[in-house]
Amino acid sequence: MSSTAQSLPIEISSLCKAYGPIKALDDVSLNIAAGEFLTLLGPSGSGKTTLLMALAGFVRPDGGSIRFGDQEMIATPPHKRGLGMVFQSYALFPFMTVAENVAYPLKIRGVSKSDQKTRVERVLDTVELGGYGDRRITQLSGGQRQRVALARAMVFEPQIILMDEPLSALDKKLREHMQIELKALHQKLDATVVYVTHDQREALTMSDRIAVVNHGRIEQIDTPERLYRQPHSFFVADFIGESISLPVTVANDTAQLGGRVLKSDLAIAPGSGGHRLVIRPELLEVMSGPVPEEANDLSGRVNDIIYQGDSVLVIVEHNSVGMINVRVPANRAGQTGLPSKGEKIGLALHPEDTIIVPEHVS
Amino acid sequence: MNISEGNAGAKTFHNASTLKAEDRRERLTFLGLSMPAVLAILIVVFLPIFWLSSLSFYNAAGELSTENYARIFESALYRRTFVVTFQISIAVTVICILLGYPLCYLLTKVKDRTAAILMIFVLVPFWTSVLVRTYAWLVLLQRNGIINSSLMSLGIIEEPLQLAHNLTGSIIGMVHIMLPFLILPLYATMRNIDTDLVRAAVGLGSSPRGAFWRVFFPMSLPGLFAGIVLVFILSLGFFVTPALLGGGRVQMLAQRIESTITIYSNWGAASALGVVLLLLALVMIWLMNRVFGLDKLFMR
Numbered sequence A: 001m002s003s004t005a006q007s008l009p010i011e012i013s014s015l016c017k018a019y020g021p022i023k024a025l026d027d028v029s030l031n032i033a034a035g036e037f038l039t040l041l042g043p044s045g046s047g048k049t050t051l052l053m054a055l056a057g058f059v060r061p062d063g064g065s066i067r068f069g070d071q072e073m074i075a076t077p078p079h080k081r082g083l084g085m086v087f088q089s090y091a092l093f094p095f096m097t098v099a100e101n102v103a104y105p106l107k108i109r110g111v112s113k114s115d116q117k118t119r120v121e122r123v124l125d126t127v128e129l130g131g132y133g134d135r136r137i138t139q140l141s142g143g144q145r146q147r148v149a150l151a152r153a154m155v156f157e158p159q160i161i162l163m164d165e166p167l168s169a170l171d172k173k174l175r176e177h178m179q180i181e182l183k184a185l186h187q188k189l190d191a192t193v194v195y196v197t198h199d200q201r202e203a204l205t206m207s208d209r210i211a212v213v214n215h216g217r218i219e220q221i222d223t224p225e226r227l228y229r230q231p232h233s234f235f236v237a238d239f240i241g242e243s244i245s246l247p248v249t250v251a252n253d254t255a256q257l258g259g260r261v262l263k264s265d266l267a268i269a270p271g272s273g274g275h276r277l278v279i280r281p282e283l284l285e286v287m288s289g290p291v292p293e294e295a296n297d298l299s300g301r302v303n304d305i306i307y308q309g310d311s312v313l314v315i316v317e318h319n320s321v322g323m324i325n326v327r328v329p330a331n332r333a334g335q336t337g338l339p340s341k342g343e344k345i346g347l348a349l350h351p352e353d354t355i356i357v358p359e360h361v362s
Numbered sequence B: 001m002n003i004s005e006g007n008a009g010a011k012t013f014h015n016a017s018t019l020k021a022e023d024r025r026e027r028l029t030f031l032g033l034s035m036p037a038v039l040a041i042l043i044v045v046f047l048p049i050f051w052l053s054s055l056s057f058y059n060a061a062g063e064l065s066t067e068n069y070a071r072i073f074e075s076a077l078y079r080r081t082f083v084v085t086f087q088i089s090i091a092v093t094v095i096c097i098l099l100g101y102p103l104c105y106l107l108t109k110v111k112d113r114t115a116a117i118l119m120i121f122v123l124v125p126f127w128t129s130v131l132v133r134t135y136a137w138l139v140l141l142q143r144n145g146i147i148n149s150s151l152m153s154l155g156i157i158e159e160p161l162q163l164a165h166n167l168t169g170s171i172i173g174m175v176h177i178m179l180p181f182l183i184l185p186l187y188a189t190m191r192n193i194d195t196d197l198v199r200a201a202v203g204l205g206s207s208p209r210g211a212f213w214r215v216f217f218p219m220s221l222p223g224l225f226a227g228i229v230l231v232f233i234l235s236l237g238f239f240v241t242p243a244l245l246g247g248g249r250v251q252m253l254a255q256r257i258e259s260t261i262t263i264y265s266n267w268g269a270a271s272a273l274g275v276v277l278l279l280l281a282l283v284m285i286w287l288m289n290r291v292f293g294l295d296k297l298f299m300r
Helices: A048-056 A098-108 A113-126 A142-154 A172-188 A200-206 A224-229 A234-239 B016-055 B067-074 B076-109 B112-127 B130-141 B146-153 B167-191 B195-203 B208-236 B240-245 B253-262 B267-292
Strands: A010-019 A022-032 A037-041 A063-068 A084-086 A160-164 A192-197 A209-214 A217-222 A244-251 A254-257 A260-262 A271-279 A285-287 A300-307 A311-318 A322-329 A344-349 A355-361
Touching (some): A010 A048, A022 A048, A037 A200, A048 A160, A098 A113, A098 A142, A142 A160, A172 A200, A192 A200, A200 A224, A217 A224, A217 A234, A234 A271, A244 A322, A311 A344, A322 A344, B016 B267, B067 B076, B067 B267, B076 B112, B076 B167, B076 B208, B130 B146, B195 B208, B240 B253
Parallel strands (some): A037 A209
Antiparallel strands (some): A010 A022, A010 A063, A209 A217, A244 A271, A254 A260, A285 A344, A300 A311, A300 A344, A311 A322
């Protein structure tokens, strides 16, 4: 889609909002680059939706600043912020046709009838709903409604688009399909996108950067890969991806597990409340021979083998730290030489995969 | 299996006839269960209506004629009654909309607890006898009633206002009694309007006022329509309140029917009035549905 408007950066600083004793936003500061796809990821009640609604203007913060480009927006009413919005419930007007829904923001802005028509048609083509203009909303499937909501949010070429869990009502297959589509669409649009979800996989798939929100604070903001491989806190490590964790002791920047020094290439983030070793089941390597000297040895005895289709989960009993999960591919390479139940298994945790995090970020 | 059915060669499902018999039995059960209600309605509602309306085709001498209908259309008195009935019903409906719509909107905006308390104020009078409420209004509205005496003691008026025993009194009383019939369906509809829709409209650039008129109002129309039909149709045939608060100066259709029977004991004329009222009510429902076009609005 050609665009007359340039996307805008968003600058959020010291944003606070309390509901009684609960701090929904606790001094949140966040810079979003122009044209970036940023996801606010967190469990329900973490404050991610409050943050989005504050950006939209539907929640009035107690204090702080929100700037779109170089314009202060904190006191601007929602209808003057010029945002495209996609709601979880889609919020399509049931008494209007698809075309009328999409034309709504244009009509409000006084765009001429003929101009409305061409722009609506173009945007419906973009979301692959060409020719659906005269349909009623009630005649559409969930995925189609989702596309109409998207078309309506981008038809007036807003510089910023906010999305509140737009895919959560779709079934898994369609959701995964739409994730790829949305990502492709964002690359065509010249707009900054702020996306809210509680689905970590969705966030990893779509985002340029992810801000992990917990208890009204941003725990970590990073690219998907860095967030996954180098989490700064136990919360982030636990929330994103599959993992098991073991308590470790840290002194002088070295961690010890069960009395043995852990070799790690990754810096240990500052924090409090003790430290944990985070083991991602797919990062452990099953060794047919002895565990190499430079890796951490987590060998044990196979307790159970669970077939899960795309992969096989091996539960290993380690004699000092307890149960460790290992995921191996279900293909031949993964299965060759895999010990059976009750046998010994050699497990290596390489230093670049050895994630040690504090319980709480400082 | 020994429960195989049907002709050899023809494709039949296993246990097909047993399942069919079950189907039949179920249908008969439902029919049997609904029969008492259907019969009761037939006997208590439809038979009297047919009997009464057939009376309208007989004149005082007991001969078949259209005399009763001719009189309705020729007599200025009857025409006046129809006009007054419609005027009052329209006035009551309009006032109910003006009072009820903002109240319902307020109910959707306040906290659930507050809404529940406000709803009690709507419902308690609704559960109170119409007669009791009408007499209560009589007490409030009369020449030396509370309203007149307090307005006079405040020095706002010199002479007591003529609030009862006239059209004003009838309309005040009727609005009070009809208001819940507008509020209940309207509030139910408004409550079901997804607040995200109004938010979406605002988020997409509508002012709050614009979002109300473009999104909320159209979505509340089915409830408003239901309320309007209820209030208007009930008002057309209303008797107690205009009879008591009108003080004889206000003659609505139902009162005319009553006096035709009790004073002139002319059943034919009275039932002709009733038939015309029934037909008018049906025509009004049909017309309103056409005007609002709500079936189109919510095609599902």
